[in-house]
Amino acid sequence: MSDTHNTAKTRVVGVDGVMYAYRRLGAATGTPVIFLQHFRGGLDNWDPNVTDGLAKDRPVILFNNAGVASSGGEPADTVMGMARHVTAFLDALGLKRVDLLGFSLGGFVAQQVALESPHLIRRVILAGTGPQGGEGMDKFTPKVTEHATREKPILEDFLYLFFSQSETSQAAGRAFWERRHSRLDQDVPSSAAAMAAQGNAIAAWGVVPEMDRYASLRRIEQPVLVVNGTDDIMVPTINSFILQQNIPNATLVIYPDSGHGAIFQYPELFVSHARLFLDGERHGH
Amino acid sequence: MSDTHNTAKTRVVGVDGVMYAYRRLGAATGTPVIFLQHFRGGLDNWDPNVTDGLAKDRPVILFNNAGVASSGGEPADTVMGMARHVTAFLDALGLKRVDLLGFSLGGFVAQQVALESPHLIRRVILAGTGPQGGEGMDKFTPKVTEHATREKPILEDFLYLFFSQSETSQAAGRAFWERRHSRLDQDVPSSAAAMAAQGNAIAAWGVVPEMDRYASLRRIEQPVLVVNGTDDIMVPTINSFILQQNIPNATLVIYPDSGHGAIFQYPELFVSHARLFLDGERHGH
Numbered sequence: 001m002s003d004t005h006n007t008a009k010t011r012v013v014g015v016d017g018v019m020y021a022y023r024r025l026g027a028a029t030g031t032p033v034i035f036l037q038h039f040r041g042g043l044d045n046w047d048p049n050v051t052d053g054l055a056k057d058r059p060v061i062l063f064n065n066a067g068v069a070s071s072g073g074e075p076a077d078t079v080m081g082m083a084r085h086v087t088a089f090l091d092a093l094g095l096k097r098v099d100l101l102g103f104s105l106g107g108f109v110a111q112q113v114a115l116e117s118p119h120l121i122r123r124v125i126l127a128g129t130g131p132q133g134g135e136g137m138d139k140f141t142p143k144v145t146e147h148a149t150r151e152k153p154i155l156e157d158f159l160y161l162f163f164s165q166s167e168t169s170q171a172a173g174r175a176f177w178e179r180r181h182s183r184l185d186q187d188v189p190s191s192a193a194a195m196a197a198q199g200n201a202i203a204a205w206g207v208v209p210e211m212d213r214y215a216s217l218r219r220i221e222q223p224v225l226v227v228n229g230t231d232d233i234m235v236p237t238i239n240s241f242i243l244q245q246n247i248p249n250a251t252l253v254i255y256p257d258s259g260h261g262a263i264f265q266y267p268e269l270f271v272s273h274a275r276l277f278l279d280g281e282r283h284g285h
Numbered sequence: 286m287s288d289t290h291n292t293a294k295t296r297v298v299g300v301d302g303v304m305y306a307y308r309r310l311g312a313a314t315g316t317p318v319i320f321l322q323h324f325r326g327g328l329d330n331w332d333p334n335v336t337d338g339l340a341k342d343r344p345v346i347l348f349n350n351a352g353v354a355s356s357g358g359e360p361a362d363t364v365m366g367m368a369r370h371v372t373a374f375l376d377a378l379g380l381k382r383v384d385l386l387g388f389s390l391g392g393f394v395a396q397q398v399a400l401e402s403p404h405l406i407r408r409v410i411l412a413g414t415g416p417q418g419g420e421g422m423d424k425f426t427p428k429v430t431e432h433a434t435r436e437k438p439i440l441e442d443f444l445y446l447f448f449s450q451s452e453t454s455q456a457a458g459r460a461f462w463e464r465r466h467s468r469l470d471q472d473v474p475s476s477a478a479a480m481a482a483q484g485n486a487i488a489a490w491g492v493v494p495e496m497d498r499y500a501s502l503r504r505i506e507q508p509v510l511v512v513n514g515t516d517d518i519m520v521p522t523i524n525s526f527i528l529q530q531n532i533p534n535a536t537l538v539i540y541p542d543s544g545h546g547a548i549f550q551y552p553e554l555f556v557s558h559a560r561l562f563l564d565g566e567r568h569g570h
Contacts, residue, residue, distance in 0.1 A: 238526075
């Protein structure tokens with residue numbers, strides 16, 4: 001029996017004094033998919049229907065960056081710093097070639113790792129995310145900020161930030177919330193220091209550069225799948241189109257009646273799309 | 286044995302003196318998918334890998350609008366006129382509820398039918414197409430016009446108009462060309478009169494309205510799947526994003542390194558995406 005979302009032990013691996021927390025589940029063989037999490041999120045902010053769905057025929061590894069939730073160490077305050085922790089972690093586990101699934105802030109980090117370490121990364125899934133200096137990524141509405149920075153996040157925050165306001169989407173949000181709490185030993189919340197460091201990284205990533213906007217996207221060599229909801233109020237959905245248009249080998253999927261957390265609203269459909277992408281020959285070069 | 290792309294007989298059905306040419310293939314039961322073709326295209330401009338792929342578990346019906354290729358009658362010179370022929374044809378076949386797959390001009394027609402006859406249409410796939418008055422749909426480059434209006438279209442026209450200029454895409458274009466010619470009794474070419482009438486319909490559809498741009502999209506009730514290539518030089522790809530953003534229940538898929546004819550470049554992947562869409566419960570309301 002392979003481990004599942006709810007049975008996989010939380011493990012730690014130490015590099016240069018940083019104890020990274022992670023979980024490994026699913027198949028023993030195949031290219032592992034490393035999950036990189038959103039602002040403040042830890043190992044239990046993922047949807048078991050997504051993690052177990054992808055883990056059916058490949059290893060899935062959930063990872064907390066340094067200083068985030070149950071990981072030790074100082075939280076990095078730049079996307080580049082977070083990317084370095086990812087490669088240190090992969091090295092510590094002896095992983096030579098993996099796929100990345102980066103959600104939101106995790107998607108910023110995934111882009112950076114893919115760019116800096118093309119030999120390590122086979123394919124990349126970018127969910128609810130955007131390019132460095134994208135459209136409308138340098139500011140948030142007061143209501144988004146209020147929900148995103150609540151000391152102890154509650155259901156209503158996720159319903160507002162991750163889902164559309166339709167009845168269907170809100171119901172999907174509540175179902176996600178139940179699924180993500182189905183594991184008994186939940187990861188600890190991230191600290192205020194982690195929130196502050198990540199906030200700085202997000203603010204810097206959002207700054208529109210004076211020239212060569214999106215130039216780094218054109219240097220991403222891996223096949224990429226970009227997914228989002230139709231109206232993401234955290235990272236505006238147009239950024240998913242921009243990612244697709246500028247990354248040389250990128251496929252885009254946008255889901256209806258949904259927001260930032262579309263992959264948690266349509267977990268089965270997303271897993272189907274992700275598997276077609278990860279397993280497809282046509283996407284490779 | 287059910288009929289396939291290459292064995293299905295070309296049939297005709299008459300309504301008000303117009304003899305519509307069509308072919309029916311695939312499964313005997315299930316919601317039929319009606320294929321609506323591009324500018325000048327006839328029954329043999331489809332990709333057998335797409336038609337047979339979708340026909341595995343549902344009926345597929347290829348249709349020539351009035352005056353197009355082997356259909357009789359006067360070619361309509363408005364999208365609305367073409368939509369009326371579609372509903373007349375459905376009525377003649379006794380079809381009460383179908384799915385539509387509209388490619389390019391066929392996608393304009395599919396939108397119009399979905400809007401005017403919501404009771405007839407269950408779901409819609411829009412490929413390489415755009416909304417009425419979309420972005421850059423009111424003009425074509427001289428080179429596009431030259432290739433699109435050649436008296437007898439040749440391989441090079443399709444390689445330029447439907448595929449990207451990469452080696453991979455061009456090779457996929459040649460493979461498509463072979464597949465689409467694999468049937469022995471090919472449909473006849475469309476007349477110059479059909480080209481002229483369709484050209485007028487396309488020009489009128491491309492005009493940007495002075496107000497309420499995209500208002501009609503917001504009245505489309507059906508679940509819609511929008512697909513295109515990353516750089517469509519006939520109907521700019523941004524229009525696929527616009528369709529997705531304005532149709533209330535629409536999913537978007539954009540393929541890498543491809544153009545207007547992306548569904549012929551990635552036929553198996555497109556069929557997988559189309560089946561997930563057509564069969565999915567989550568898309569329905």
